[in-house]
Amino acid sequence: MSTHTDFGVWPGEQTTDLPAQTDAGIYFIGRIRTPWKERKDCPKNARQSDAVCTVELDPRWQDGLKDVETCTHLVLLYWMDKSPRNLVLQVPGSYGVQRGTFSLRSPARPNPIAMSVVKLMRIEGNELSVVGLDCLDGTPLLDIKPYFASTDSVPDAVVGWHRNR
């Protein structure tokens, strides 16, 4: 994830023209509560922290949590709304090399939807306690999905540029 403290276009970065309008709308269905109030405080990736974070689901959706307690792990989708959406080539501060946006998990992407796999610790009412997040406190939640090892787990997957850096 980028460690830029602001999102100006850096040397080696390249933007594209955004479409004139968006194509669909999303609802923020809750908020994620984490210990991290500023970008610089966030762990570089989710495996760097064992902090227990809280997912506060809007009560409107609470009945949708039925059976979620039977899951050991979940996929969370959330919205990283502080990022530019027009970068196609970027130079993440943590790597210092130009990469294509779609080869990175940087929040700067056309649709700033983050995906994290988290371990579910506990559900109380509309609040889920989870481990495995690295986002800012207050991040808008988009979705909660059950994690199926049969389709979602690929232990031998390789990101070549990362392995060889």
Added chain:
Amino acid sequence: MSTHTDFGVWPGEQTTDLPAQTDAGIYFIGRIRTPWKERKDCPKNARQSDAVCTVELDPRWQDGLKDVETCTHLVLLYWMDKSPRNLVLQVPGSYGVQRGTFSLRSPARPNPIAMSVVKLMRIEGNELSVVGLDCLDGTPLLDIKPYFASTDSVPDAVVGWHRNR
């Protein structure tokens, strides 16, 4: 995934009131080409098919594919726009039991964003050939991410309701 041929509310299903407005907008950044023209033809899950599907990225974003060719697997996010967004309890046709929306991978959810892990076969220009999709032909693409086994792979994750059914 639900096998309903239409999305009426079935016995045992429960809806909620949707918020008055959406909170953010998303861009369709491409289209997914698959062999499946109707819902009934789609595989029930992505591991049921070894069909090679094509991801057509809008040329506007093509430079963002740099370095993606070094990835063996990708996360694709896409938009399942034919689904109702107000269901909190649903009875998937393939299981016949009432479940909470967030315990299912059903396309019917407040934000109908699907997540699939796919194997990357080849990239030519703005087209990616991948294995591991189960969606309708023409499905709008939202994002392409590198799959990091270190954070995304949890081989021993369990979905209890599914194991015990």
